[in-house]
Amino acid sequence: MVVTDAAQSWWEESNDNILRMRETGWGGDEPLLSREMCELLDGVDETFAVTGANTPGWPNPFKDGPGPVEEAYERSSNPEKYRIVVARAQAWTQVLLDRGWAREASHADWALPPMEPGGTDTVLKPSADGAVPLVLTTHTPMDSDHPFNITIAAGDPAVRLDTLPDCACDGCDSGSARLLEYMDMLVLSVVDGSLDVDVGDDRYWVRTSFHVRGGGIQGPRARTAFTAAPWPPNWTARPVAPLPSLRG
Structure with a gap:
């Protein structure tokens, strides 16, 4: 059962759904987002109201209606709207620096770099023992037909976790709320x-408390592996999801 309430943040909705599932006995085994996490996300949302003032969100164009036509996968009618991910990255950066959990560094070394070359790196280096840096790389479009996007990465050397949007065509558009939710989950996990x-010679795995992502590797890479620790003091990390079974 999934509850959808436009007035709710994704973290409030997530906790409400877990509690409902526990009440009915239909799942709900995953941990709730803690009060401290929700307060952090509330702070990001408040800052985003300023950094994202000129980057409005948009609904899922296919919700409660027909799916995309084939031609929608061949066009991007409004790539400018994806500047919203840059504004969200700016909000996260400001909040994390204001809380004193990290300082801005000038350079990132890469174990698994962004798929797209170039870009401007914002490197936040935490002060806590065992905590890993967060790297937010802004890719500016070459022209008005292409979108802004952000690569979220972690570690030293850094490993790309994902790039958002991964596709800006009209057919893959699921609305800004889902896009920002996934971005929040990645940054929050760091x-x-x-x-x-774990980055190997030909495969990689990224595990958070929300998702497990893995696959073959394309492009340059260097072997590395790490388990992160929390940035804030006196903070208990959520358990990461287990690796999927590879048995047939």
Whole structure:
């Protein structure tokens, strides 16, 4: 059962759904987002109201209606709207620096770099023992037909966790709320310390408390592995999801 309430943040909705599932006995085994995590996300939302003032959100164009036509996968009618991910990254950066959990560093070394070359790196280096840096790389479009995007990475050397949007075509558009929710989950996992990364010669795994992502590797890379620790003091990280079974 999934509850949808436009007035709710994704973290409030997530906790409400877990509690409802526990009441009915239909799942709900995953941990709730703690009060401290929700307060952190509330702070990011408040700052985003300023940094994102000129980057409005948009609904899922296919919710409660027909799916995209084939031609929608061949066009991007409004790539400018994806500047919203840059504004969200700015909000996260400001909040994390204001809380004193990290300082801004000038350079990132890479174990698994962004798929797109170039870009401007914002490197936040935490002060806590065992905590890993967060790297937010802004890719500016070459022209008005292409979107802004952000690569979220972690570690030293850094490993890309994902790039948002991964596709800006009209057919893949699921609305801004889902896009920002996924971005929040990735950044929160780095800060929370609920992140385990393993980059091998030809495959990689990224585990958070929300998702497990893995696959083959394309492009340059260097072997690395790490388990993150929380940025804030006196903070308990969420448990990371287990690796999927590879047995048939």
